[in-house]
Each structure stands twice: as structure tokens, then as C-alpha cells.
Amino acid sequence: MTAYSYIDFEYQPDKNNDFIALIWLRGDAPIEKLAEHVAAESSVGTWTDVKTMNKYVWEHYRARVFKIIKSSAYSGFVYIAYPLEHFDKENLLQFCASVMGNWFGMKVLREGKLLDIYFPKKYQKLFKGPINGLKGVRKYLGTKKRPHVGTIIKPKVGLAPKEFARVAYEAYCGGVDLVKDDENLVNQDFCKFEERFYEVYKALDKAEKETGEKKMYLINITDSYSKMLERIDFLREHGYKMVMLDVVVIGYSALLDIIEILRKYGFIVHAHRAGHAGIDRGPFGINFYVFEKLYRLIGVDQLHVGTGVGKMEGEALFVNTSSRILRESKIEEDITLLTLGQDWSDHIKSVFPVASGGLHPGLVECVVKLHTNDVVIQAGGGIHGHPRGTYYGAKALREAIDAVELNIPLPEYAKTHRALREALEKWGYKSPDRIIKKLEFVKENKEICKIIVETYGLEGFEVIENMI
Helix, strand or coil: CCCCCCECCCCCCCCCCEEEEEEEEEECCCHHHHHHHHHHHCCCCCCCCCCCCCHHHHHHHCCEEEEEEEEECCEEEEEEEEEHHHCCCCCHHHHHHHHCCHHHHCCCEEEEEEEEEECCHHHHCCCCCCCCHHHHHHHHHCCCCCCEEEEECCCCCCCCHHHHHHHHHHHHHHCCCEEECCCCCCCCCCCCHHHHHHHHHHHHHHHHHHHCCCCEEEEECCCCHHHHHHHHHHHHHCCCCEEEEEHHHHCHHHHHHHHHHHHHCCCEEEEECCCCHHHHCCCEEECHHHHHHHHHHHCCCEEECCCCCCCCCCCHHHHHHHHHHHHCCEECCEHHHCECCEECCCCCCCCEEEEECCCCHHHHHHHHHHHCCCCEEECCHHHHCCCCCHHHHHHHHHHHHHHHHCCCCHHHHHCCCHHHHHHHHHHCCCCCHHHHHHHHHHHHCHHHHHHHHHHHHHHHHHHHHHHC
């Protein structure tokens, strides 16, 4: 630890020029010392004072701990500002290595969670943002305000191309807007990439003619950089401009270049977040807010953010905030939701949030309450597991959307819509009342919730949950 102090409670961050990090820390030293350790390790310091430090470096490049909310003597929320000039501005990887890197490994920490980063306006200018964005995807499909409906072909691996395409065709005809590969299907011997594309494209074309609706197929091109380029060229040769990317496993370096190539040709980019929870869950890691802000800057059009219901981890209040980070041009800082907020530059378009994981028609009202109508509701098993198969599973999900649009409760609408009724009989119905109550409670009791979180730290959310 250096002899310099990185704590400067008089410092006022400049949101045009400073990055701001919100970090939860718990450890074997007082929270002030923990904060110093993190600020030093992620900027200009090391474990001891060094004779090579000079006044210019210290004043211009160091991180500054400008706020600490103590939950105990050894834990709390730490706010750190980093000056833009500290970084290799056009090198996203260098930024990540600094702010999202070495400090996680320090022995003095028992918990360390990077909860959010505020990205300054000057930095945002270095990025182009989404290629098409939420509005561009709506324009392609010809929708105005309803939620989009999608499916993942199940079983996620194992079907041959013709089998895969037959399931896709049934889903399209039943009412889904998009069909996508799952994260672990790319070019296996039983379902080769090019053959699968040909078969699904024929199914898509047929379904569009029969239904009078535009449809999308999001084919997974994730692989080495050179293989992804080959697949982009193949799709372009066939006049097709939609892909899916497993953005976490691809990594920022390849993703930045691939997105620029896809941007050049106007592709729609669907981003799957497979692998994020290995970095996000537990006492150490990086909250998904940080990932989604980076992916919005880099330029994806659709991104998985969780459901708030269904099978995947993700508390409803945080999933709601994740969705807003993608959709809205500005959200406010709120410690209750563990966010620093974000003020997006005008050129950074909105991203279409994707809710996927354990969904079925009986959960649609909950999903829409959490995400608004600007959401892609994707169901795999919740379509293909319908008692009468894929076509009726897709039809049931679309009927659930229709019910929400008409403001008719699902159980009521199901009385005159057989596919939906059968889905509810199999999987049940979840009322959105609890979710509505949560959102309203936090909104109406902001100061109380804020005090609870500041007092109990991350455990405060269990206290709030028990109050609702």
C-alpha cells in the first residue's frame, strides 16, 4: 500500500470526463483501507510506496475514492472516479484490465463486486453504438409497440438440419417473430452451419408468404475470428443480414472488430450472454450492468438481460433496471438498485432487451410488467413442450401477447383461446401482482429502501423483500 491516500471526499466527479465505479467491498481491513487498496491497484499504485512516484502522475492519473457508504467497519459501498486521461482511450481492453482486473485477486478482500460503471460522454463518442437498435429491429419486422415473440429450437443440439427447419417452420406459422440458435449450436456434424441455414431460410420464406409477417432467423456464427468472417461472407453472398453472437465467450477484442464488419453491411446482431453468470454470481465478480453498458457501446441490437421470473437467476428489480439500461436514454443513480445510472449520448441507440430462460405463456404478464412492451419474449421449452406441439406452443405465446395488448387477464382470455388454455393448464399462470407491488414499493419508499441498503449492504435486499 502506498503512503499516498487515494481518498478524497472533497472531489466532485466530472461526468463528461470521469469514469465512476461503484464497488461493494468486505474484507480483513477497515473499509477505508480496502478502498485505498482497490484504487491503488486499479490506477497508479502498488502494495508499497515507491520513489518513482511524482507529483504530476499523482495529480493527473490516480483514481480517487470520493465516497464511502459504510455498512460496517469492514464493509461498504465504495465510489471511485477515474480520469479519462488515465486510459488508452481507444483501447477498451486496457480499460477493462485496469478497472475490471487485478484488484479482485487481493488477499485482503473477502468480497469484491464491481456493481456498476458510469461511462462519461467523452468516452461514449469513441463508440458508434447499436447498428440498428430497437427501432431498427421493429422497422424490419414491421411492428409498432407489441412485444416480440421468439423461440430457441429444442432440443438445443441434436436435430438434423431438416428436422431443425421443420420445427422452425411450425414456430413461425404459430406466430413467433424470430427463431434463434442456442448458444451451443454452431457447426456440429449432425447440423452443419450452411446446410442448416439453407433449410431454415426455406422454412422462413415459406412462413412469411403464408402468414404475411416478416420473420427472423438468428444463426450462431460464434467461433474463431477467421471462421466468423467466413460465415459473415457466406451470409452476405446469400443476401442475409442477421446473426447471433455469444458475446461473452467471443471477448471484447474480436467482438469490436466483428461488430464493425457487421455494421458495414447493416447486419442485425442478436447477443447471447452465455457465460456471464460465471463472472457475475457470488461474492466476487462484475455485475451485469457493466457488461450491458459495454455491449450497448460496442453495438449489439438485441441482448439477453434475464427474465425476473423463469429458471434463470436474477431478482426482478435488477432485471427491470437492466432492461432500462438498454432501452432508455437516461436513468438516474440509485443505490437501492445498485446502479450509478447512465446518461447516454444521442448517437447511442437503444438496444432491444431479450427475456429468455424458463418462460412460458403463463409468465407473459410478469415479463411485460418488468420490461414494458419493448422486449423480446423468448421461450424454448415453453413453446415446444406444449401438449399439442410447437405450432400450438407458439400460438399460445402469441395469444398471451394479444391478451396483454387487449388488457385482458390471461386466465380470462384463455377461456376462448384453446392453445393458451392448454398452456396454462400445463405450466400454470403467474399473476404480475407481486412484481407490480415490488416496483411500486421501491418507487414509493425510496428513502427507506436506501437507508436499508446502506445499513445492511447487499444483505439489505433480503430485508426489503421481507417488507413487501
